[in-house]
Amino acid sequence: MNIERKYEGVGYEVHAIVGPYVEEEALLTLRNLMYEKFPNGQVHLQEQAPAISTDFRENYKFNSTIAGIEQSDACLLIGTNPRKEAPIINARIRKGVIHNGTVVASVGCAMKLTYPHHHLGTSVSTLKEIADQKHPFCSVLDSAERPSLVVSNRALQRADGNAIFNFARTIADEFGMIKEDWDGFNVLHMGANTVGALDIGVADKYQGLRTVDSPTSPWQKTRILFLLNADDLDNMELPDDCFVIYQGHHGDNGASMADLVLPGAAYTEKAATFVNTEGRVQKTSVSFFPPGYGKSDADALKSLLGPVQETARDQNTEATFEKIAPHLQKVGDIQDSDRLFESGVSVDPEGRSAAISSLPLAAPLDNFYMTDPITRSSKVMAKCTRVIKEGNFDY
Template structure:
């Protein structure tokens, strides 16, 4: 390992480390614009110049590998002069937009101009102007501010995998532009706002809404998919104005999906802010909490527990799930299910329904098999992690059983029928040998594979495949289930499933239509068609006037994920806690508090009065809820049901990435994205 001296301090670093990275290890600040630790190194801004002994002129530290005995100086008059000269050139054409720029207050150029620039300019010519470019409904451009750092180009090429941006012309005439002015059609395009070091690329929905110092910042967890991305929620008053990523190397690194970032305008549209009760005329009418509880009590009184059922939705936190489970059990009901999509997999063994390798574990895989999943739409951060591993050269091959679509990296399509999985599990398919020869084979089973009628058989076949190809061993577990719903794994861990003699979702809906189920409690369940409940009395508790609320006889307004302190478990089984960033609207309340109050009204008072007590109940129910922010390995064992896998096609359940839940369906921004990106693609596919 080479040793070098930086500003009189000797340091030993790993081979291949750049001088800039070595400076960072010592805590020495080196200014930069084009350099980003997750992108390739272009060395084109020259802001990171340092002085190196025996070199004739200052060198760009981001692209200079360390060498044995190297002596580096970062704080000399020559370095200061060089950096000031570079800053002066960068500001030659940059407009004085700071007072009106959305990047103001958190702008790299602004900060470094103060720290490393002159207090005046010697440039007296006319400034260059560049026309703004169309990049879609999410990114607002002010290209005159661009300093050609090329971070945006490298991000879409390397991370997003969509070569949508490039540079035209050379020298002073260079312009960054999207291909054919078609916008940036990527599920991760919003990250361009974060990587841009100036105000050239800003958030279009957030434009001119607030200044960063006006916002109250809350660290929380995303629920738009099952990845559980770490986010920061910025709110002013009672309104959430933006969502930004938080660094978590094991989950989302420093990226988030566009739905996570931009669907928040759906939080203020079609909201439920007061209770409603359906009157004798069949219309929902505003009511007080007392009236809503009285209507529920009047209906539930005298109804046997076997005729009461509960369904938990996709965005529901663990606290609410446990409270509803305890309430329904106290009423004598075992008719519970959290799989509102109709999935019928075996949940008796935790290893059979989590992402066992962990999202970060994808980087250790050398062969990946995707079964019935489209990770680009279902979990963009998982997809980007697969692409990252492929670009390093460690991932040799990705195969797909399911829809043959562009996942931003090369794939081998094996087919889309169940027979392919059967052949793989039996070892008769050629790709089974590829998996056996792999050092760390990785199998990802998607939600689309488990929503079929033969879900348990598919699960068992995937388990058999994992065991026969060596994907499960003491030091490696490559069997993974990629869920769609943020609340799914937490509900499964809490046991929100049919009890002894209870019905699953299919049985609940069938019983409702036959009159055998008289009361159905929908906890944020919005993906079930209204006519499937028959004449059952439906109680809906949630935060949006979506499908569940339209069918309900009583509506109890709950809190969205930004409005409560709550626990979520992501697809890899990692327990994380979201925090309240804004208070619930109107008369809405946190979900577990509603259930606690209702239990007292029904004469089945739940044994907890505070959030801390409820969380102790959760840990007693399953100790995994006490292991915050870390993965708890699940013991391997049998799961699934041995049987024939039907020769039906594997398809992803996500037909529109931008609208998958009540919040994103209420979002105008997501509607604009659907119009701009999805409809043209569907029209082109239809024309072919």
Template sequence: MSFLRALRRVHPLIRANFSNSRVTSRWISSTPDLHNPEAAAAAVPEPEFRPRTPVGGARIEIQNPDDSVEVFVDGYPVKLPKGMTVMQACELAGVDIPRFCYHSRLSIAGNCRMCLVEVEKSPKPVASCAMPVAPGMKIKTDTPIAKKAREGVMEFLLMNHPLDCPICDQGGECDLQDQSMVFGSDRGRFTEMKRSVVDKNLGPLVKTVMTRCIQCTRCVRFASEVAGVQDLGMLGRGSGEEIGTYVEKLMTSELSGNVIDICPVGALTSKPFAFKARNWELKGTESIDVTDAVGSNIRIDSRGPEVMRILPRLNEDINEEWISDKTRFCYDGLKRQRLNDPMIRDHDGKFKPVTWRDALAIVAEVAHGVNPDEIVGIAGQLSDAESMIALKDFLNRMGSNNVMCEGNGLNPQADIRSSFLLNSNIAGLENADLFLIVGSQPRVEAPLVNARIQKTVRATQAKVAYIGPPANFNYDHEHIGTGPQTLLDIAEGRHPFCSAILSAKKPAIIVGAGLFGRKDKDAIVAAVETISKLGGVTRPGWNGLNYLLLNAAQASALDLGLVSSPDVIRSAKFVYLMGADDANLDDLPKDAFVLYQGHHGDRGVYRANVIFPSSAFSEKEGTYENTEGCAQWTIPAVPTVGDSRDDWKIVRALSEVAGVRLPYDSLMAVRARLSRVAPNLLNVDARERSTISEELRPEFKQKLSMAPFGAAVENFYMTDSITRSSKIMAQCSSTLLKK
């Protein structure tokens, strides 16, 4: 390597060619005059062309040959649809074009000019991201002119960029670093004072060092096009141009943290992660988010026993490449207020640590001393499918059928899967041309689902109607009512919105799971299904009747049959809380024995008599089903804390001490049991649609209450035991939420 570095100093062209990773050794052996393009072109041999694999494996299917054009990339013929850009043609030919401002999910800006290529008969290099292809166009990406143009652009970008890479959190994963190594020069000609820009305060999540900004405007376009907020913009002109807020304010979007990922330099970085670690020190583990029911694909970066950060993972069907701020920044809650050892409450009301043997023996003795009908089990909103089936089997063997899950409300209906799933699928919402949102606020309940709706409204001008309490949406919508009366008027054809549903080609109704807790839930569902039937919301090839769940455990719990009514709490004498912190225990008898099994000292601990410490989602392998019915797995990223154990292992050990031993000793055996109860939970990354006909739906004769709908999520940043233990989420709650 030292010999090659010495060669780079011999001649500028050798330096430039060696810095390009796509050139061969034949290029290094030539030393033409860089300032004589004709001599340089003659000295460079013609490359050999062969079919290449498109970058990222992307392939374009052309439906109509008449709508396609053929272009030549470095002599290689490429067919692609009309209207596509030169950069996309190069990608299909397997040629990677450098870029800073271009992003596949954002509109084209064309302002960084790093993607310059040479096009035959064009007087100067063109920006490939903004130039549409034309029939017979001959594109050259490796000519000395294109290389010299990119080197000049890189020189201008580095002209005012500070030399602070050693202290920049983007170091090691910076696009500017990578591309300057390949396309940049080894020296600069700018000797004047570098400009500086005042940093902006965007809130407790995003750190700004605006002197590093190269004005690619990715963050501006993301804020307006994906997040749906007009918080960022371009101010000034020329050398005074900078990114900022028109009026000094914080960035209040639930997706604001994604600007950290799309920023190609170190101008926008994670404020909680600042100066904590370098990316090469971290171990990445692919897992699933459990803070809501979307099931976003994430990567957990850890160092030793500590989770250092959480990043998004690409999944086009669920979260694309975005995650919510709660998903990204709640990781510090995984190390605070953790339960380390089994504990029992003594006569003074204080907890003292004990061994697992003693704790299990005490619980087993109490469980055998109560009537089986007085035993109740409640699964928390972060419970995985394996732990819920173990809890259900254990209580069934103890003689009790009183097993439920938080958030599923009164008398949940689990026989028909389409009655509690997002039947259109998350990605399928983009096909809808009308939305009726009933009692749900997707912006705080499921930000990634809300982003799909916002994307559809922006692309197709789809109409959105909303029934519920006043809420802040980030797209145009019509607030047509606050309660069931509006729903009843639409069902009976008296509301003006009926004509909009009838004229829509693919209408979609989204019912919030917050309505499941109402006593007239069955009547609301009957009214919604009446609207669906009369408005053609459900038809062959399109099922637009959707239920948006709130918690990660709800769909799995309904598939597994955890459908007991919360009313059984009133007569319970033994309550098994498996991570259940939001269960209403006000009606619980004072002499009832409460076992709390969880990973955080949250609300459920205050009523507990015995505590079993369990593993968090980042420390165990578990199955979670998201709101559209897609089963996914979490993978352990860090070791367990203290003497905690996986939930299903604790239930299995308790069953043996209690004399009702469960018939599985491994995770595979538990999943074999899952396959007999709910086979769809083993079809990972697959969605099993419900095929039950409308005639089999039960008839509800419940009376509809006229009480207005309420908000299911009061505080977006604090919804479960992990987020409530997070210092970062507490800062967001106090800073970003309007009082």
């Protein structure tokens, strides 16, 4: 399949979008494919919040670690519902509340977390008051020995995500959440490998495909779009002659808009590497083989890549774990922090003065039981959804 010859000439654009459940091996192979066949193309991450600086991984991971969050004696939740987004982390916070007397407060939607907490409001302006040390809860954070905060990646994807991120960083700096023996600044990701994608440099350069040619209609110039397990895509206005390729395993929304569908393998059907929200490297094993002609995403992409000529350029773009992310070889480990312990070094001054939306911080999840292509294809999850919405237990 010689796709790169279909749109020769000036002005063609090729983009790839990767979903939050793509393993590291496939991401590296896609990177090589794009650099080899479409050097002007861009690889975008579906779940990336443009407000987060990806230069240092401490800006986008759960730094206190999942087990370590229970040691915090004061925790501020920002635009997150850990009971639905990360039940294990919520259980750890609950353990801290019960055994250590952790004081928990939230800025966002009202919610039931299975432990007492202070609901401070739903507006970003409340977050600004805390950052400016003008809120009553500041006294709690100020007296805490190991204060922490948890901000949802979904909250950082808002239009005012830059302001939210910088308010959170200011709070972390002002109240001593970042020390040499404690790091309480936490970004919570729902995606199984969002952190891993950011680790190897998959970043949304144009913040939502806002290309230089057409900032108001970001998809207008796209001629080839490769969707790698990317399904939750909204407001896509593709041109009529855009060729869409979807590679995935459950035939969800991305497959419905594709011209070509390549069957892939789910995480239970391949040996693959993932990095969770705390930055821990994890490895899956094959439980059973993919049905039909399905292949692992990395193998399918290698088939598209074809034989690579031994040229200097090819050797430079042939990325491996050893070259660009050596920590991915240490399964079960978390890379040590390289954070600079200087007050305010990671805060963007312009972000503090950025416009704040009047919209409240909404719930990050509407339906706990259907959050991705796998759960949306599950009969059991469909029954759970029916029960929670209608109270109907009939099968």
